[in-house]
Amino acid sequence: MSRNAERRAGAPLTNPRSDRVRSVRALARRSVRMQSGRFLVEGPQAVRELVRYAAPSIVDLYVTAAAGERYAAVLDSAYAAGVFVHSVSDEVLAAMADAETPQGMLAVAQQPEVSLTSVLAGSPRLLVLLQEVRDPGNLGTVIRGADAAGSDAVLITDSSVDAYSPKVVRSTAGSLFHLPVVTGLEASATIQELASHGIRTLATEGEAATSLADVDLTTPHCWVMGTEAQGLPDSLATQCDQRVAIPIYGKAESLNMAMAATICLYTSATAQQPLAPY
Template structure:
């Protein structure tokens, strides 16, 4: 494929827009790490894989052969075509179009989860993606995302997950109040991670099923949400730092949970 102005190229490039992703149910994954994980862990969702000739040779074992073994469409394209498809200036010669998974909260609860994290009003793509990556690394069962949060299938979020988006369920579009009520009904305790908490993280009882509730990067958790949670937990600060950012705090909390698992 060598025409950067073709309809196919334009349709892939259009996936950088949220409205197009919502309409098509598809999103783009750029770079070898994300594409490799999509091919390896979610091949049924991968529609097309695009690579330059150089990338075809470099990632033959990691991407091309597994993709062809899964009977996926693998296309060789020119660097100009890939650049026209990608949002980034340096997509490293690899891009895939993937159908967005749509797990539900009920799907997650049916699996008897032990560790969850709920993002409420999280707007920064890097933070959202890093929380998903941290949740994956800590062995969380799922990431829950409120309807007011960033689109997890946006290019920046997808890149910052480093492939973890394909390793665990990510439930999106949730109403926060309804989600907290449903978690409580399923026997999952909810812990608001907030600097105002009177319980320090090392003192929190994380032995049972629980969900960390994380707030907005700028203003934290709404008072009503914080008050609805079973407990408000604070990460202790031992040095002079005023606070941890959202992604760091979430990862610290999730690893504390993992230690009890």
């Protein structure tokens, strides 16, 4: 880390058993995140996107000397945004982190307050609603895929894994900071609210009579995805406007939920924003 960066970062933190270190590490627990409203952002890629798109939410940023040199551009952006950066030893960062290899950098951030009302006020055209998604990797992959497909928001029910758990945050690769993510929703009530705003709901179902290729995706709609193992409950699928099957041309029995969501979102994006001809 340069001398100038060291001055701005303050004296290095070297005690891995300090109260500060324990309080940061405690954010790996959902109960602590819920109580504090804060969460961990680990690794230079995620921190870079956090600084770029949500710098006001950063409480503290921690970086080792080696990472400070390697990712100087991230730190320069953080300083420019008024973020206070703490220089820490490798042992301190390892004690703070949930990840085995946080690559020398992590931040503590305040969870954003995003509501379904605020999302609907923006007249969204493409949404995805996730019901009882329990696998952190799957949830993170859906958020990342939704971001790449240009979705307006990701909606998550209260029975799903915490979107701000360290594993989910890492698996989004920074996409968590690119689009609204609404948590704590009740599926049936959300489907009703979407309908009242003229947003069609499409339930994915392996045995549905309508194929993905035959659905009109040019109007505002929301894909409704179920659990990894059980799929969407029939009570919710019935409540949706249409049931849609993703065709499988090979011998695979089914698709992973995150894969299915990404396919549906990209098909929607193509229908709503046709690619320019070569």
